[in-house]
Amino acid sequence: MNTQAIPPLSKDAPTVLEMTNISKSFGAVTALVDVSIKLRQGEVLALVGDNGAGKSTLIKILSGFHQPDTGTIVSQGKEVRFASPRDARAQGIETVYQDLALVGDLSVFHNMFLGREYHKRFLGLNLLDNRKMREQAQLYLDTLGITIPSVNSTVDLLSGGQRQCIAVARSIYSSPKILVLDEPLAALGVRESAHVLGLIQNLRQQRQVSVILIVHNYNQIFEVCDRINFLHAGEVALDASTADTSEEELIRIVKSGLGTRAIEAAAAEIRPGLV
Amino acid sequence: MPPSKAITAGKGAVGVKVPHTMTERLLILLSRYREASIAVVAIVLVIYFQVGSDGGFLSPQFMSVVLRDTGRLGLIAAAEVMLMITGEIDLSLSAIFSIAPYVMALLSVTYGVPLAVGALIGVLIGVLVGAINGIITVRFKVPSLITTVGMLFFLQGIVVSIYNSQPIVAPVEQPFNAIFGQSLYQPSDGLFSLHGITAFTPFLWAVVLVLVLALVLSRTTFGLHTIATGSNIIGAREIGVRTDRMKIYNFMIAGGFAAFAGIINTAQFTSADPQAGSPFLTLQAIAAAVIGGTSLLGGSGTVIGALIGAFVVASLNNGLVMIGAQATVSDIYLGAAIIAAMILSIQVDRLRTRRRV
């Protein structure tokens, strides 16, 4: 890929998002304990961690789907409270959920515009502008190079990969300020994965959209991410820049199986003076 | 990239499996044209009864009875379809069907409230009961089957206790009665005269309101979000659909429709019977919805299918008696039809799932 062409993140890129001391429990299950993450303008942040580490819970708090037990979210310098996903979307935060949040019984183009439909007035009634949504969806998918049999077909007739592409396309369509992708490559083949990574790389090149990417493959992390946050047992155990860390080092830390403190110590040993 | 090229590329890349066997093809056809397939059933039934009754079935007098029942059932069935699409059901509609016109007649008889005003109050009561059903179901997470059975007994208890189960003779006010269901048709009138049309007002109201619902379902954000709620409630919520509200609103629509159906019924018979709506009415409406092609699984449904389904149920109820069968025989056919329709519906859904690549 065009890795060379990516400009480094400017030192004075402003912070666009700060989640501070976020905790969340589901009954007896503690999903997050005092997690803090920071995202800068145009940055691509990788969120990694084992299954059950709390990655999805953290981004669902950011997307307004869950409300945190404690902690604050500051977006564009203002403290925000999202009572529902509508609020977060209205603030320019778009999320591709791990389950994709697509409606199987609706067409591709209705899914693309779900929650932000186009309307037209007809005899004083506010009706769906299906033609416009159909055209826009087709046009946009073509622009992104995403091919599906038809934007009219219902989503439950599409393959897992096609669905994932549609969910990603939907999230990019509205030009969000912050884009959150929860395992967007899980069901994708090699070619489709490269395609989605290319889309992220494009965003990174322009440094307009900030991205949080949950992904498991370390090659992919080093290909498209500026920084890594390693989430372990509900806490951020490591915060490292991909430019300053090698893949081997990171894998060694993550695989070390040490406790949180020990991982921090190991990280400090490998890279003194990290963030 | 031109769209056409994208489409071919997509087909080549992944492709949707083409159905192979005859059964699969038939099921696909049925799923695509649900309303058409139930219409075929309805036509076959009409021909059968027409022949069996030596031409009596399609006479204006008999049709006005069948279509009256169709209208009453169809309104409730279509309302039930909206709820079934969101994944809920309402078994209290028959009680709303009784209580709304009862309140209307009572207000008229005791306080001289005009029927039109009483009718409005009756419909609002239906909407309110729907809202309560919805809120209990959504906020307290009580399955709607339970919520609405509770509401059924509760309302039925209230309405029979008002006057000790006595029907009230509802006053006649024109043009209210003529507009909302009273038949002015005499055998000497032409079928297409003004009086002739009044023989079919309940049915015509049902057609109009069902078409409105069909429009809402397929052409508005409300309809889209109703489908989204029943098809994938978590996903819909994640993307910002207010699923709780969608359910509550549809309970309110259902309550309003049932109340309106009851008011039409009373305008037609000029009597408000506290037991006008037996729970069987709701069950027959659900049968009509299922026969019309709506499954109980949520996410899809057709209100027009429900109206045709209501016609099938009303034809079975009246037609079998007409051709000389025991009244109870129609229940046997109805029961078999519900089960057959449901099996078909689930087969079609399963086929769709299997076609996922």
Ligand SMILES: Nc1ncnc2c1ncn2[C@@H]1O[C@H](COP(=O)(O)OP(=O)(O)O)[C@@H](O)[C@H]1O
């Ligand atoms: N809605 C929920 N109800 C109860 N427990 C939950 C819920 N969502 C997540 N959890 C629990 O929270 C923990 C973190 O889950 P999750 O955020 O999905 O992890 P990850 O995405 O890192 O795999 C897990 O133990 C999970 O079982």
Ligand SMILES: [Mg+2]
């Ligand atoms: Mg997850």
